[in-house]
Amino acid sequence: MLAVVRREFEDPVDQVMFILGFKHDPRFRTALEAMNAEANPGIVNAIDQVEIYGAINANLCGLGAVIKKIHEDFGSDVPLSVREELYEIMVKEMGEKDYGGKWFPVIEVPAEHWVSLGAYSQIFRRRGRWLRSEVFCVPAPYFKLLLKLFE
Numbered sequence: 001m002l003a004v005v006r007r008e009f010e011d012p013v014d015q016v017m018f019i020l021g022f023k024h025d026p027r028f029r030t031a032l033e034a035m036n037a038e039a040n041p042g043i044v045n046a047i048d049q050v051e052i053y054g055a056i057n058a059n060l061c062g063l064g065a066v067i068k069k070i071h072e073d074f075g076s077d078v079p080l081s082v083r084e085e086l087y088e089i090m091v092k093e094m095g096e097k098d099y100g101g102k103w104f105p106v107i108e109v110p111a112e113h114w115v116s117l118g119a120y121s122q123i124f125r126r127r128g129r130w131l132r133s134e135v136f137c138v139p140a141p142y143f144k145l146l147l148k149l150f151e
Helices: 012-019 031-036 046-074 080-093 140-150
Strands: 102-105 114-116 125-127 133-139
Touching: 012 046, 012 133, 012 140, 046 080, 046 140, 080 133, 102 114, 114 140, 133 140
Parallel strands: none
Antiparallel strands: 102 133, 114 133, 125 133
C-alpha cells in the first residue's frame, strides 16, 4: 500500500498553524514523527496549542463573518471604501502577534503557503527598514476567504 504524502492539512486552522511554525509538517502524522525525522515538531505544549488554535480559528471565523456581512449589505459590488476599511483593520488586528499576516520585504516573500496582498491595495505596502519596500502577506487559508471580497 502506498502512503500518501500530504502537503497541507485539511483543517485550515491546522494549516495556518503549520505555516506559522506552530504545527509539524503535514507530511508527518504526528509531532513525534516530525521530531524523529529532525523536523520542526511545532508546539508540544498542549495548552499553548489550544490557545493558538483558538486564536486562529477566531481569525478565520471573524474574517468569514465580516465578508459575509459585507456581501449581504452590498452584494458582489463591494465599494472600494468598504474594502479599504477592512484592509486597514486586517493590518491593524491580524498581524503576527495575532497569528495572522506578516510584513515581508518584497523580494523575500516566501512563495509557498504565503500570499502577498500588495497588489490589492496601497494599505498592504509600506517602506520598511533601510527604505526597503515591504508587503503584507497572509497564510493561504486566510487568502482563500479574502478571495470572496476581491472578486
